[in-house]
Every structure is written in C-alpha cells, then in structure tokens.
Amino acid sequence: MRRIALAALVVSRVVSPALAQSKEEPIPLPGAPERVEVTATKYPEDPRRLPALVTVVEGQDLRDRGATDLRSALSLVAGVDIAPGGDGGPASAVPELWGFREFDAFLLIVDGVPWGGAFNPDLPTVSMQDVDRIEILRGAAPVMYGATSFVGVIQVVRYRPGGDASRAAAAGGTDSSFGAAASFDLPSWAGFASRLTIDAEKRGYSDEREEVQRGHLLWRNQRGFTGGGAFHFDIDATLVNQDPNSPVPRTGATLAQNVPLDANYHPEGSQIDPRRATLITGYSHPTSFGQWSTLASYSHSTKDVLRGFVADPTGPVFPAIGERSATTIDEGYVDARLDFTKIEDFEVVAGLDYMYGRGTMDGGELNYTIASDGSNPPDGDSIPADTDAHIHDTRNFGGIYGYAAWTPHPRWRIDGGLRLNLTDESRSTSIADFPAGTFESGSDDVSETRLGGSAGVTFTAWTQDVDDLRIWAGYRNTYKPAAIDFGLDAEPEILDPETSESVELGLRGGFFDRKLEFELATFDMELHNLVVPTIVGGQPALENAGAERFRGIELEGRGRLPHDIVLRAAWSLHDARFLDYVRDFGGVLTQLEGKRQEMTPRDLAAFGALYAPEKGLVAHAEVNYIGTRWLNKRNTAIVSGFTTWSAGIGWRGDRWEARVDGWNLNDRRDPISESELADAQYYLLEARRIMGSFRWRF
Numbered sequence: 148m149r150r151i152a153l154a155a156l157v158v159s160r161v162v163s164p165a166l167a168q169s170k171e172e173p174i175p176l177p178g179a180p181e182r183v184e185v186t187a188t189k190y191p192e193d194p195r196r197l198p199a200l201v202t203v204v205e206g207q208d209l210r211d212r213g214a215t216d217l218r219s220a221l222s223l224v225a226g227v228d229i230a231p232g233g234d235g236g237p238a239s240a241v242p243e244l245w246g247f248r249e250f251d252a253f254l255l256i257v258d259g260v261p262w263g264g265a266f267n268p269d270l271p272t273v274s275m276q277d278v279d280r281i282e283i284l285r286g287a288a289p290v291m292y293g294a295t296s297f298v299g300v301i302q303v304v305r306y307r308p309g310g311d312a313s314r315a316a317a318a319g320g321t322d323s324s325f326g327a328a329a330s331f332d333l334p335s336w337a338g339f340a341s342r343l344t345i346d347a348e349k350r351g352y353s354d355e356r357e358e359v360q361r362g363h364l365l366w367r368n369q370r371g372f373t374g375g376g377a378f379h380f381d382i383d384a385t386l387v388n389q390d391p392n393s394p395v396p397r398t399g400a401t402l403a404q405n406v407p408l409d410a411n412y413h414p415e416g417s418q419i420d421p422r423r424a425t426l427i428t429g430y431s432h433p434t435s436f437g438q439w440s441t442l443a444s445y446s447h448s449t450k451d452v453l454r455g456f457v458a459d460p461t462g463p464v465f466p467a468i469g470e471r472s473a474t475t476i477d478e479g480y481v482d483a484r485l486d487f488t489k490i491e492d493f494e495v496v497a498g499l500d501y502m503y504g505r506g507t508m509d510g511g512e513l514n515y516t517i518a519s520d521g522s523n524p525p526d527g528d529s530i531p532a533d534t535d536a537h538i539h540d541t542r543n544f545g546g547i548y549g550y551a552a553w554t555p556h557p558r559w560r561i562d563g564g565l566r567l568n569l570t571d572e573s574r575s576t577s578i579a580d581f582p583a584g585t586f587e588s589g590s591d592d593v594s595e596t597r598l599g600g601s602a603g604v605t606f607t608a609w610t611q612d613v614d615d616l617r618i619w620a621g622y623r624n625t626y627k628p629a630a631i632d633f634g635l636d637a638e639p640e641i642l643d644p645e646t647s648e649s650v651e652l653g654l655r656g657g658f659f660d661r662k663l664e665f666e667l668a669t670f671d672m673e674l675h676n677l678v679v680p681t682i683v684g685g686q687p688a689l690e691n692a693g694a695e696r697f698r699g700i701e702l703e704g705r706g707r708l709p710h711d712i713v714l715r716a717a718w719s720l721h722d723a724r725f726l727d728y729v730r731d732f733g734g735v736l737t738q739l740e741g742k743r744q745e746m747t748p749r750d751l752a753a754f755g756a757l758y759a760p761e762k763g764l765v766a767h768a769e770v771n772y773i774g775t776r777w778l779n780k781r782n783t784a785i786v787s788g789f790t791t792w793s794a795g796i797g798w799r800g801d802r803w804e805a806r807v808d809g810w811n812l813n814d815r816r817d818p819i820s821e822s823e824l825a826d827a828q829y830y831l832l833e834a835r836r837i838m839g840s841f842r843w844r845f
Contacts, residue, residue: 198603265504472510
C-alpha cells in the first residue's frame, strides 16, 4: 500500500502541473508505426504507448535468422534467457524473465489462449512454424490474465488465412537431425478461408540416447459476415516423442567429476511423450464504440513418462530413483470482452473470463542401479514399482476485469486496471508404499477471492516527425495459485498462493527517422510464498519459500543501417535474492536472507547483426553472454560466465532460399538450468548444432 500511495503522489505531482502547462501548447504526435501487440491490452496497440516493457519479434525476423526454437527466437531480447531442455524433456525449455528462472513462473499464450495456463506452460507442444510474431511482456499481467501470469507473458501468434505467402521447407543437419514443414492457404469452403500448417522433425543430440520426434498440424479457418463480424475456429494437434537426457549431479561445490559428458542414467525405454489436441473458436463484431469479442478453447493432453535420476553419484555403481507415470489434463478457457476504442481520449476494455483445469496422474516409483558411465541401463519395463501414487486436481479460475487508458493530452497517457479473481482448487491424493506396507490418502480444498491490478503513466518528453522520447512508470499487483507438478510426492496439501508487487520505470525513444530505437527499464519486485522445489521423504516436492526480491535493469537497442543491415543489442543486470526463507539442509535450519537465487545469472548480454535483402546473399551473426551463477541456494557453489556464438549464411532468390545456420558454434556445455525433480542436478547447454535448409514460397 505504501508503494501505491507513493506512486499516486508522484504521478499527481508530475501530471497536474504538466497538464496545466501543456494545455497551452498542444503537440501532435505522429502515427504509430506498423508494430502492434495484443498481450498487454488484448486489442492491437503500439507498444511504445504502454507503461511496460513489451518486445515484439516479427516472424520474418525469425526466418531471416533461421530461428526454429524459443531459445534462438528470443536470443536478442533484453532480460530473457531460454534454457533449452530441462525436466520437461529436450523439446521443452526453462525461461528466465526478470531474473526468475522457473518452469511455471511465466504465462505461455498461443493465439490468445493460455497454453497449459491452468497448470504449467506446455512448451514442448508449441510449434515455431508459420509464426506471425512473438510478443514478450516483462512482469505480470494481473488485469488481462490474472492468476496465471507472474513474471512475464510470452505469446506466440500464428498467421491467419491469407495472412502470408504459402511456403514449404526442408532441413537436415548434425546428429542425424532433419525436418520438413509446409504452410499454405486452402481453397475456401462454406464461406471459410483456411490455412493449413504441417510440420515434422526428428532432432538428435550429442547424447546418443537423447532424441526428439515431433509431428504437428494446425488448421485455421475464418469467415466474415455482413456487418463486419468474423468467426474463426482452429484445430491444433501435436505429438511429441522424447528420449530424455540426464542432468549432471553436483558433489560439493562443483559438478561431479566422475560423470562423463552426456552420460545418460535413465532406464532403457525412457520417455517423456506429450500429446496435445486443442480446439479454439471465437467471434468478434464491430460496434459503434469499438468491438465485442469472445474466445473459447478446449484442450486435451496426455503425457507418458519413464525416467530416472541418480540418487548418489559417489560410488562405482550409482543408485537411482525412477518414475513411471501417466498424466491426463483437460483444460477449458472462455473470454468475453467489450473494447471501447472509439471514444475520444479513452480506450476501455471490460470483460470476464473463466479457466478450467482437471488433471490426473497415476504412477509409481522405481529403484534401480546403473553404471557410473550410464552404460547398460536396465530395462525400464522390467523394474517393479515400489509405490502406487495417484493425484487428482481440479482448478477453476474466474475473473472480472476492467482496464482504461486516458489520453488527456497528446503528451500524456494514464493507464489503470483492476481485476477480481475468484479461484477454487480441490486436490485428492493417495500413495501405497509396497516395501513399507503403508497406504496414505488425503484431500484439500482452497478457495480465494482477491483483487489484482495495475497502474501506469507514459509521458512523451520530445517528438520530431516520427521520432520521440518517452518516459513511463508502472505498478502491478497480482497473485498466483501454487504450482503443481504432478510428481510422485502425492502430498494432499495445497500450498499457499504466491503473491507479487512490482514497480517499474522506463525510458524509450526513436531517433534518425526511427533508424535507431532503444528501451531502458528498471524494475523492483517482491514475491511472497514463492513455490520452490524440495525433497520430502526422498521424493521431489514443492514448498513455499517465504519472501524474495527481484531487481534489475534491462536495455534493448536496434539500429537499421543502409543496405538492409540491422543491428540489435541487449543487456540486463538482475539481482534476485531471498528476503526471508529458512531451509532445512541435512537437519540444519539455515536462514537464506540476502543469498542470491540459484541459477540466475547476474548479467545477460547479446549482440546480433543481420543482413537480409529481398534477394541475394543473406547472413546473420549473434553473440550471447550469460554471467556467473550460483548453483545452490546457500551460495557456496558458483560457475563462471560464458559466451556462445551463432551464425548463418544463405542465398535468396525470387521464391526460394537456401541457407546454413549454426548455434553454439563454440560448443559450450555449461550448466544452464537446475532440475526440480532431482536434488542438486543440472542440465547442460546443448552441443553445437548446424542445420542446412531449403525454403520455397509459392
């Protein structure tokens, strides 16, 4: 509340006299460039006008740089680092935003629909084919998405029918990797315009037992009606087969020296195989004041898992604890809203949404031993289960929200929004321990009603033609029900919801006919009841972790030079620390106040150069730096920073393009994310990858 009062006082002191003065000298602002986002407001808006840091990565930019996954797509976005792989399998990722690296701390959206939002982001089932743009919002979205967003939102927007040319591509490269994709408009039917995307890939890795096979189909349909209304429906289906890799254990302050690079300790036949089918439908209709829109989706997903993690890496033969499980999740999402965008000096959004999630897990714990180099793994199907665990969890998230942007003068924009969140969760679990001869079961129910909201102001300090300089400030307050990982701990207790409060201050500008653009932002966020991984009875579990503070500075720049050359640079400084968290380490209670969050680099930096004319030679080069990281919460084990290089070159004709792209060309294998299922174990950066591809537009 003190921050709210202080922000209100500062805004009132600054805005009032400035308004009084500016009324005498109106300064017209130029029209917005062709760059829009929909994540922060749900309607198309120029991100330069918002009191938040929003980056839009265009789909053409991804194709020019040969980006085919989330890490390469967002490699030049300030303050964002995507660790590929993780506990979700090699097709997954662990994003970091605002210095917070957790698999569930951000919200993933695909075409307006939270993708796994009721539980955890479903990154392995997101295809990067036929992408129109990717929008990255730093910080929570407490008004538009409420209890499902926390430290950021990543939205993938695909092309609608007629939105882009038809294209096909084929690629092949290192570790016997190959793939093919095609996106094209179909003949109209029953008044519907249609677009179909089909893609498939097989990706190999330096670990010979690690592999990903993916198949994806997206069918988009849209029909317009007299009066301007439009109806659309999409069918999205993804099948992923993953043979997972193993994280590297830590012994003391360093990674285990007796573990060979790319050693795999999973049992034979290991898998993490998600499948997802989603139906999305929506209708929008223009009105005299703006637009009325509805969006609804339903998805059904499954995941079959067989895997294991080393329990003790000190002997010649390692004991390991494994998991065999099957998880089924059904999710529904409905959003209905009114956009008032034709009222002078005002933009208003009023709406309500509802998200439903139901998940079940059936599985058991496996215990086995494996050689220290991972050779001759036991057959996973022949290992008997020591436990029989079941989890059933149902979530209902609802919200009523309102948002308004007031432009009292062309120099000023004042934003504010409020949301009433209503959440209800019920959970029931049971676990039978065969060696101990015990059976436990339990249930829990939690309902929460809580307000969340945001406020901000943007001031245009200077303009000249299309150039400008803007200062903005923002405040956000939100909460998020505790994560559930559908692991084998089968604890019935529902953890306390996480809450956050943040303030931001930013400066953005464009100069030399917007050939040079930059964005500088600083943030300060406090989190309470943060959910972190722990070990309970030898099983991975989750617990609330007191209070944490995340502060930082993020800088992003872009320069457009003559002859189709684009330069991009990004830098961030993150300070993520525990404020009040007492943790049990081997029976010793330890206060972690002041310690830095593990696996969060203090510095991130990137620089990229792109040469992409319409025809002829195309080329790009990028360098990324990840700073020092503590491997553990007590800050006794540290790893140094490292740099990776990526580059590509090709030739572009009228309708075709041939190219070769490489990532991590200097072949760094540093630890980049920590397992949340295995204690003190870390996933390494993927080895060097080189792919050749051929694309054809038709």
